[in-house]
Amino acid sequence: MARVYNFSAGPSMLPEKVLKQAQAELLEYGGSGQSVMEMSHRSKWFDAIITDTEATLRRVMNIPDHYKVGFFQGGATQQFAMVPLNFMTTGKADYIVTGNFSNLAAKEAAKFGEAKIVASSKDKNFTYIPDVNAIDYDKDASYIHICQNNTIFGTQYVKVPQVEGVPLVADMSSMILSKPVDVTKYGCIYFGVQKNVAPAGMAIAIVRDDLLGHAADNVPTMMNYTTLLAKDSMYNTPPCWCIYMTGLVLKYLENDIGGLANMQKINEAKAKVLYDYLDGQDFFNNPVEHRYRSTMNVTFTSPAPDLDKKFCAEAADAGFVNLKGHRLVGGMRASIYNAMPAEGIDKLVDFMEKFRKENA
Ligand SMILES: *Cc1c(COP(=O)(O)O)cnc(C)c1O
DSSP, X not given: OOOOEEOOSSSOOOOHHHHHHHHHTSSOOTTXXXXXXXXXXXXXXXXXXXXXXXXXXXXXXXXXXXXXXXXXXXXXXXXXXXXXXXXXXTSEEEEEEOSHHHHHHHHHHTTTSEEEEEEEOGGGTTOSOOOGGGOOOOTTOSOEEEESEETTTTEEOXXXXXXXXXXXXXXOTTTTTSSOOOGGGOSEEEEETTTTTSSSSOEEEEEEGGGTTOOOTTSOGGGOXXXXXXXXXXXXXXXXXXXXXXXXXXXXXXXXXXXXXXXXXXXHXXXXXXXXXXHTOSSSBOOSOGGGBOXXXXXXXXXXXXXXHHHHHHHHHTTEEOOBOOTTTOSEEEEOOTTSOHHHHHHHHHHHHHHHHHHO
């Protein structure tokens, strides 16, 4: 069996050790005589799994007690609607648009109230993050929404908005658990799990207590954060397998990696190898303003679109898959999430240099 280096933006690689553990426990979980895929979500085994998964997330991310944690279906995209439905109490909110997903989030919010785009980096094709201190925020905004790492354009925030009395809501889908985050800076953090945590099929939301309980009566039951958060994510059948896998990945982060500070060091070293290579030659180009470069999603182009195509094809043959850039950007994108081994990036850089020599 030859596992490839998968540079997909999501779903993406999972740690091999975790996959092997899931494999070992697939037919029978912990003396239960059944698979996690088969067991009742009300069983004592699953109760232990979900309780432990939440507790581990709280430890790993250092989440204070006055924040609730919930496991939601519908992906990060459903959160785009849940955020305004639950938090837009003044009828308006501020959105910073730094790419595709923050744009979608703003559009969704505009269905429910005034979603004011207070800053955007569209003028330079989303290659930078607007200065968050220079923005004219609305004092009556219910919240400020950002996308902390822009998966498609390969940018990330260096500093996040902090406005007295206005909660910050962040989509962290493509950088969650890649480094420590000060949860207390946020009113709500949400993320789809398929980039950096688990298989596809779930989003996790971390919500500060005081933001809950203000949704209108006609908000659908499953779109109201309180429904799940008041019932420890067990109002109805939760995505059991996804929660189990999340638990395994979190334990791996905690015990094998040694926590998020270590994960950050590893991720920054990995990204540096690729960016240093990109900066040291002039065949491939990364368009992002350097200080906003994403540690997770690295975009680059070759001198011509047909060479990009050739690169992706030859890379796939050599075992580096899913390097094609998003259709909005073109070129290439290497998503180098937590589970991408350093070796995968070293080898990719060797391959890029070989391709450059052959095609320059
Ligand atoms: C992938 C992604 C999404 C969409 O997630 P789904 O779970 O597919 O809905 C939203 N935001 C960001 C930042 C993403 O990277």
